[in-house]
Amino acid sequence: MGSAAATLKTTEDADTLVLTAAGEWLVASAADLDRRLRSLELPQRRQVTIDLAGIDRIDSAGAWLFLRTEQDLSARGNHVELRHLAPTFAPLFDQVRAGGALAPVSHPRPDHHSLVGFIARIGQITLGLFSRAVSLLGFFGLVALTAARLLRHPGRLRLTAMVSQMEQTGVNALAIVGMLSFLIGIVIAYQGADQLRRFGAEIYTVDLLAVGILRELGVLMTAIIIAGRSGSAFTAEIGTMRVNQEIDALQTLGLDPVEVLVMPRLLGLLLTLPMLTVYANLMGLLGGCLMAWAVLGITIPEFISELQYAVAPRTFWIGVFKAPFFAGIIAMIGCYEGFQVSRSAESVGRLTTLSVVESIFLVIVTDAIFSVVLSALRI
């Protein structure tokens, strides 16, 4: 590589314009040659000769530059002649002539830059949301039907798969859920103590902590962690199976994908999330208890007696009661998005992200609805 650089000379010869090309016309110098050819002042209705005698090496990009120049010249009414083309390069020129008749490719421009495009996009997104809601509802119905069938034939429940799902979503999440709940307990106790001390009401830190963790934060944090950890896994697992046509294979073998894939995940998470919530509550209270002792000097027996005084069992049960609802949301969205995967690997990633965002969003919306409803009912 890198011997004779490509050269291009223009000479006037009687009434003929001669372009003399020499050297290596390769893709590496194509950008430079393209610029030089485009800056040439193209004549009109003349005799033009392109002399290729000095070409040492040429590839399809180089040949294209000559053929394009030839086309441009012909379009201006010139009579063009390619001369002294070495016979070894002739097949290349033929091939490029055959292939190069195409117009340069055009890149589709996104049309949402115009006002109409913008409005059309809003419409498309709205319609898309609507059809997704309908299809999600359809999926919900399908799962409900399958669940009803399982109630009639409990023997068809895949226990092994369910237990394995419970291990993955529950047991394997103990460390992260425990750690984060513990830290949340510490944060709430510390912030609460800081504020309440000004009123001399430090002891109410325990009330704040207990109500906050047991009723809201324990279950909410757990659900968010599990949505990120297991909801995404559901989508990715089922989605990959779709890409590999494993879902199609299940169907042709007479197995119901909802029964085989969705039910173990859904039932497993319905059982696991309440248990994880209880565990998260304990860890949160433990963190708060240690912090109260360190900052406020509230001893552990004092903490426990205040706890018993501060919270009715109802507070605890409200938190745990919400867990299966959140579990249902996470499992349904996770599985549903998995089934939405098309046969391209790219959609697995996109839908996994979407599944996490959607399930966290719906979990928080549901939690807000619970708050409003429960306060209206004065519970």
Added chain:
Amino acid sequence: MDGLPKEPIIRVRGLVNRFATETVHDGVDLDVFGGEVLGIVGGSGSGKSVLLNTIVGLNRPVKGDVEVFGTDVLAASETEQREIEKRWGVLFQDGALFSSLTVAQNIEVPLKEFYDMPQRLMDEIAALKLGLAGLPEDAGSKFPAQLSGGMRKRAGLARALALDPEIVFLDEPTAGLDPIAAGEFDDLIRDLKSSLGLTVFMVTHDLDSLFAICDRVAVLVDKKIRVGTLDQMLRDDHPWIRAYFHGPRGRAAQQAERPPSEEAGTPIAASTSG
């Protein structure tokens, strides 16, 4: 095949590949010469794709030397590696097109990476490569997911040809294509080889491709390699090679490509020559 330069473009010596306890290659030697079409065949799991991956640097062998264009790829610096990468193109089994880019943008990826070109010239070159690969004009603005399997392979070939490489590696280019599309792909490779002066390294299962376009054949058997012209391979008495070339499919492919006189004696050949 006469007039081939004697200096090989690719030179593999004493290649050993082992995965866990499974030895795939145990002392493979191979030369690929400029301007030839070399077909790599072998049973499933004989390490055809592993050989290709080793040469293009996707797999590091346990032992052995791999030289491409005279550079030891296993010890090449990053600059040397880039210089080599400009001179080869790889077509993966299902095209391996970037799914988030259009076909034209896929072809422009290597042009953008290696050269500083105006967009207009890149669009022209992309259209040229589409044409060379036998794709229609509107394919350029489509996304890979919108193309059929055969078109994806052609688009992958167009991307492999983007930098006008001296050698292209094809991993089972005709697998999954219908016989007509496979035949067209063979013709395409042969045309491009003669017009662009390409060297082709082709992993294949397709006997028709072998007889139609390959100058030499390398067979991976018993963790080693045997290389020769088709005629030499047809005379080889290794049991696997005999079964491969002289099985019913091998004979059918030979009859399709060879002049009938060579097969004189068989009733079909006699009737077609008459």
